[in-house]
Amino acid sequence: MTGLRITVKGVTKEFNRRKVFENVNFEISNGHSIAITGPNGSGKSTLVRIVAKVLSPTRGEVRYYLDGVDGSDDVVRDAIGFVSPYLQLYDEFSALENVMFLNRIRLNSRRLSSADTEKILGKVNLFHRKDDLVRGFSSGMKQRLKYALSLSHSPAVLILDEPTANLDDEGIAVVRQIVREQTERGILILATNSAEEAAWCEREITLK
Amino acid sequence: MSTVAGTYGVFLKDFRSEIRTRYALNALFMFVVTAVTIILFALRGETPGPDVLSGMLWTVIFFSSMSGLARTFVSEEERGTTLTLQLITGPSIVYFGKLLFNVLLSLVLSVAISALYMLAFPGFVVKSFEMFVVTLVLGSIGLASATTIIAAIIAKASTKGTLYPVLSFPVLLPLLMTVMRATGMSLEGEPFSEALGQFQVLVAYIMVMVAGSYLLFDYVWKD
Amino acid sequence: MKYVKYGAVVIITFVMIAGIAIPLSPSPQGWLEFPVIPGLEEKARNIFFHVPMAWTTVVAFLVSTYYGIRYLRTKKLDYDLISVSSAGLGFLFCVLATVTGAFWAKFNWGSYWNWDPRQTSIFILLLIYSAYFALRSAIDVEEKRAALSAVYAIVAGLTVPFFIFVMPRMLAGLHPGAKGDAGGQGPLFESGMLATNMRVLFYVSLVGFNLLYVWLLNLRIRTARLERDHFTSA
Numbered sequence: 001m002t003g004l005r006i007t008v009k010g011v012t013k014e015f016n017r018r019k020v021f022e023n024v025n026f027e028i029s030n031g032h033s034i035a036i037t038g039p040n041g042s043g044k045s046t047l048v049r050i051v052a053k054v055l056s057p058t059r060g061e062v063r064y065y066l067d068g069v070d071g072s073d074d075v076v077r078d079a080i081g082f083v084s085p086y087l088q089l090y091d092e093f094s095a096l097e098n099v100m101f102l103n104r105i106r107l108n109s110r111r112l113s114s115a116d117t118e119k120i121l122g123k124v125n126l127f128h129r130k131d132d133l134v135r136g137f138s139s140g141m142k143q144r145l146k147y148a149l150s151l152s153h154s155p156a157v158l159i160l161d162e163p164t165a166n167l168d169d170e171g172i173a174v175v176r177q178i179v180r181e182q183t184e185r186g187i188l189i190l191a192t193n194s195a196e197e198a199a200w201c202e203r204e205i206t207l208k
Numbered sequence: 209m210s211t212v213a214g215t216y217g218v219f220l221k222d223f224r225s226e227i228r229t230r231y232a233l234n235a236l237f238m239f240v241v242t243a244v245t246i247i248l249f250a251l252r253g254e255t256p257g258p259d260v261l262s263g264m265l266w267t268v269i270f271f272s273s274m275s276g277l278a279r280t281f282v283s284e285e286e287r288g289t290t291l292t293l294q295l296i297t298g299p300s301i302v303y304f305g306k307l308l309f310n311v312l313l314s315l316v317l318s319v320a321i322s323a324l325y326m327l328a329f330p331g332f333v334v335k336s337f338e339m340f341v342v343t344l345v346l347g348s349i350g351l352a353s354a355t356t357i358i359a360a361i362i363a364k365a366s367t368k369g370t371l372y373p374v375l376s377f378p379v380l381l382p383l384l385m386t387v388m389r390a391t392g393m394s395l396e397g398e399p400f401s402e403a404l405g406q407f408q409v410l411v412a413y414i415m416v417m418v419a420g421s422y423l424l425f426d427y428v429w430k431d
Numbered sequence: 432m433k434y435v436k437y438g439a440v441v442i443i444t445f446v447m448i449a450g451i452a453i454p455l456s457p458s459p460q461g462w463l464e465f466p467v468i469p470g471l472e473e474k475a476r477n478i479f480f481h482v483p484m485a486w487t488t489v490v491a492f493l494v495s496t497y498y499g500i501r502y503l504r505t506k507k508l509d510y511d512l513i514s515v516s517s518a519g520l521g522f523l524f525c526v527l528a529t530v531t532g533a534f535w536a537k538f539n540w541g542s543y544w545n546w547d548p549r550q551t552s553i554f555i556l557l558l559i560y561s562a563y564f565a566l567r568s569a570i571d572v573e574e575k576r577a578a579l580s581a582v583y584a585i586v587a588g589l590t591v592p593f594f595i596f597v598m599p600r601m602l603a604g605l606h607p608g609a610k611g612d613a614g615g616q617g618p619l620f621e622s623g624m625l626a627t628n629m630r631v632l633f634y635v636s637l638v639g640f641n642l643l644y645v646w647l648l649n650l651r652i653r654t655a656r657l658e659r660d661h662f663t664s665a
Contacts, residue, residue: 358586361583362566365566366569371562371566374562375566377558378559378562379587382593382597409593413593417586420585424582427503427581428582
């Protein structure tokens with residue numbers, strides 16, 4: 001997927017009439033990356049959810065243009081890979097099942113074979129635990145599995161909320177590799193508290 | 209094509225999850241046994257007429273559905289997997305997948321409860337078998353089609369368990385009145401053609417509820 | 432709104448005086464005598480109160496659903512405020528219609544409650560809107576509360592045609608116009624049973640109760656807006 005451009009225009013979000021943030025604007029296209037920073041409670045997680053189009057803004061709009069054409073909801077969903085502490089997996093299924101079942105539900109994606117899934121799990125160093133139930137996973141392992149899930153359909157946009165939460169050094173190295181690959185071929189949007197992670201991106205916007 | 213595949217994917221996920229955890233089935237089984245036992249004690253060997261029996265059958269089906277059918281949405285909300293589903297697929301796929309699962313669950317429920325009634329109550333003798341089967345099938349589909357969107361609504365509310373029957377009952381009443389009448393007729397052994405009017409009402413009810421839910425589900429599902 | 436307020440007060444006062452004071456006569460002469468309707472007699476006076484209340488209930492719930500739909504399309508919380516204000520009034524008129532109806536039923540049909548199709552329908556309406564308010568109180572986020580309660584009101588509204596078509600087949604009717612009614616003529620005021628003066632007073636009453644509704648709705652919306660602004664600025 002080439003020529004994807006995301007525009008965020010005048011986005012404001014209120015909960016029960018309390019403003020979380022006001023008038024956020026940015027634009028990003030293929031091969032670029034942006035970090036969203038700000039203190040706790042500044043609405044970083046809310047903003048990335050709005051950018052991923054799973055939450056509607058109170059005012060303003062988010063649009064995905066594919067080769068200049070405004071993308072439909074299906075196109076948008078297929079373009080996005082999303083990792084967040086708010087994203088949860090199914091405890092009663094194994095790592096392999098989580099990735100395979102959820103990919104079956106995803107529209108327009110080619111059916112993932114077991115071999116493909118195993119390859120993706122290998123990438124996040126979970127291959128040896130692929131048949132274990134997620135119930136027994138540590139929080140760091142769950143975080144890695146979220147990466148496997150988000151990358152399984154080779155998304156054009158990767159949206160990461162607190163990318164290294166719960167991860168050890170080895171996990172952080174895996175994430176760095178994923179981030180590097182993503183910035184080469186697509187778009188990276190990253191919400192974080194850490195200046196070090198924000199420095200992975202070309203640009204930074206700060207929420208108050 | 210991919211819409212059908214996605215819907216089936218949601219259904220399959222819920223189905224396997226249920227098979228693995230038996231969360232709904234175990235609780236429901238005990239619920240049904242308890243309810244039927246209470247009725248047996250209350251009757252003390254008396255044999256009520258067909259109308260009372262069909263009313264008692266649907267009372268148990270109604271309340272057991274109310275404790276089982278909300279599960280599909282409530283469990284997603286409790287585990288926090290709603291966001292996961294929102295990210296990977298569209299609202300109508302989720303709705304139809306969940307609807308399919310609820311139809312299956314209410315079919316299993318009503319068949320099991322009917323079988324139990326036939327065993328437990330000597331007076332519960334189905335004289336028009338086809339009429340009874342069609343009533344049971346249409347009734348279960350109707351039950352699921354009306355209550356699936358209500359399950360999605362209450363999943364977002366704070367008092368989920370108590371609200372579900374409260375919200376569902378007024379919506380289900382036309383269905384319940386119709387299936388109770390049709391079940392009563394099948395116990396009395398009336399010819400199949402007599403119940404055609406009731407079946408038309410049930411089919412219309414299912415179509416209206418599914419179409420309405422399909423159109424409104426976006427507003428419930430998207431935050 | 433001032434004229435609506437005074438209009439409602441004047442008209443309803445007039446209806447109360449006229450509806451109760453005008454004497455019945457077996458052979459009415461002119462405007463100041465009502466005919467005796469066999470079976471109803473003095474009880475017929477309730478038609479000036481019970482029926483307009485029931486109609487106003489329907490108007491209030493329709494207005495509520497209309498603004499619920501507008502909220503869903505525009506996401507403007509002000510529409511939700513109008514919708515819930517109207518639903519509350521609909522509930523109030525619904526209770527009034529139920530109570531006046533139950534008394535009428537006691538003296539005409541022998542008991543307060545008979546599960547006649549219309550009694551069942553109004554009971555269901557009460558249930559639906561009790562459920563609606565229970566649902567609202569169980570959701571914390573305003574936007575979510577507005578959207579979910581509007582969806583529920585619409586879903587519940589979808590069953591109305593079934594009540595109209597299914598109920599009469601299931602339950603024996605007692606209201607005029609129901610299946611099995613001796614004359615089989617529609618509701619009272621459509622059949623020839625009402626004299627012109629009764630009919631005029633009935634429509635005047637209908638206007639009066641609807642004006643009362645409009646005034647109360649306006650009042651409720653204004654107080655709700657004040658409350659909202661108070662809590663937002665605080």
